[in-house]
Amino acid sequence: MTPDSVAPTGAQLRRGPLREGERVQLTDAKGRPHTIQLAAGKVFHTHRGHLSHDTLIGSDEGVVVRTSSGAGLLALRPLLNDFVMSMPRGAAVVYPKDAGQIVQYGDIFPGARVVEAGVGSGALTMSLLRAIGDEGELISIERREDFADIARANVETHFGAPHPAWRLEIGDFADRVAEVAAPGTVDRIVLDMLAPWENLEAAAGALAPGGVFLAYVATTTQLSRLAEDLREHGGFTEPQAWETMVRTWHLEGLSVRPDHRMIGHTGFLLTARRLAPGVEAPLRHRRPAKGAYPVDDEWTPEDLGERAVSDKKVRKVRRDALRSIEAIEGTEAMPAQPDEED
Numbered sequence: 001m002t003p004d005s006v007a008p009t010g011a012q013l014r015r016g017p018l019r020e021g022e023r024v025q026l027t028d029a030k031g032r033p034h035t036i037q038l039a040a041g042k043v044f045h046t047h048r049g050h051l052s053h054d055t056l057i058g059s060d061e062g063v064v065v066r067t068s069s070g071a072g073l074l075a076l077r078p079l080l081n082d083f084v085m086s087m088p089r090g091a092a093v094v095y096p097k098d099a100g101q102i103v104q105y106g107d108i109f110p111g112a113r114v115v116e117a118g119v120g121s122g123a124l125t126m127s128l129l130r131a132i133g134d135e136g137e138l139i140s141i142e143r144r145e146d147f148a149d150i151a152r153a154n155v156e157t158h159f160g161a162p163h164p165a166w167r168l169e170i171g172d173f174a175d176r177v178a179e180v181a182a183p184g185t186v187d188r189i190v191l192d193m194l195a196p197w198e199n200l201e202a203a204a205g206a207l208a209p210g211g212v213f214l215a216y217v218a219t220t221t222q223l224s225r226l227a228e229d230l231r232e233h234g235g236f237t238e239p240q241a242w243e244t245m246v247r248t249w250h251l252e253g254l255s256v257r258p259d260h261r262m263i264g265h266t267g268f269l270l271t272a273r274r275l276a277p278g279v280e281a282p283l284r285h286r287r288p289a290k291g292a293y294p295v296d297d298e299w300t301p302e303d304l305g306e307r308a309v310s311d312k313k314v315r316k317v318r319r320d321a322l323r324s325i326e327a328i329e330g331t332e333a334m335p336a337q338p339d340e341e342d
């Protein structure tokens with residue numbers, strides 16, 4: 001790309017004729033996508049013939065090109081979702097369905113100052129960069145240099161050049177965040193890592209009052225630990241948590257129904273807002289359910305959110321159950337208990 005060509009993150013990069021170096025998705029008659037990076041003189045081989053990249057360079061998107069044996073291939077620039085699902089991965093990526101939720105519920109706005117960690121393969125990074133735009137600032141902290149290299153390559157391939165709003169820092173979030181962002185200056189923090197609760201103090205220090213803390217975790221045990229530690233910290237509002245399930249549909253003639261397969265689980269999202277420094281967390285409106293926190297180490301059904309069953313209710317259920325046996329077997333019911341007729 002020449003210095004005076006189109007802005008690297010501009011819309012023009014995704015418009016006009018296909019250029020050398022761009023990725024193109026070729027979809028065959030069975031709907032199978034193949035992604036290639038256009039290079040002059042290179043040839044794409046399929047089991048149904050081959051195709052010269054030169055045929056595509058300079059042509060419009062949305063055309064159907066033919067391989068040497070006449071098989072049609074539809075050529076389109078991959079959308080961000082397509083790109084994320086086909087790009088090289090070091091670590092698991094945030095799927096598009098969750099990235100959309102993170103941008104919306106994390107309130108990632110144009111011009112925002114955002115810190116994310118870890119970066120992994122850079123999938124979420126791209127959605128965050130799109131949402132903040134060239135005027136925003138995204139500082140991405142990744143502890144593994146090899147993953148950071150993969151993420152940088154993916155992000156630059158997607159945007160066609162280094163993104164002007166992006167800084168990638170190597171290291172541990174808790175160690176690096178105070179070095180890369182002055183205290184209380186960050187609008188949004190997004191954590192996608194195994195143990196986000198280890199970073200609450202550092203996140204609280206970096207976030208501006210009212211700033212949004214958002215974490216993505218894969219398991220309920222992580223979610224529970226994070227929620228409890230956030231409450232314990234005291235510098236955040238009550239955490240909100242949710243998950244999303246997306247069910248795609250089969251659309252053909254009269255056969256309009258959900259697809260048989262779906263992505264059953266990706267992760268859980270949790271958000272909380274940063275309180276002003278020194279402000280105590282307001283009292284929760286609802287008192288926790290009785291027994292929601294175990295007193296000793298002994299777990300009760302209430303620890304798991306199950307409703308407590310009174311002894312009286314159990315006696316009644318037992319009595320009814322025994323009576324139904326009696327009706328079947330013609331035997332005597334249990335002798336009446338003192339409060340049996342309650």
Ligand SMILES: C[S@@+](CC[C@H](N)C(=O)[O-])C[C@H]1O[C@@H](n2cnc3c(N)ncnc32)[C@H](O)[C@@H]1O
Nearest residue numbers: 091094118119120121122123124143172173193
């Ligand atoms: C699941 S991956 C992140 C995937 C990424 N969000 C994406 O969409 O491609 C988790 C990453 O967090 C990094 N990580 C874990 N703990 C970290 C910490 N305390 N500071 C910085 N990076 C961390 C790991 O090395 C790993 O690359």
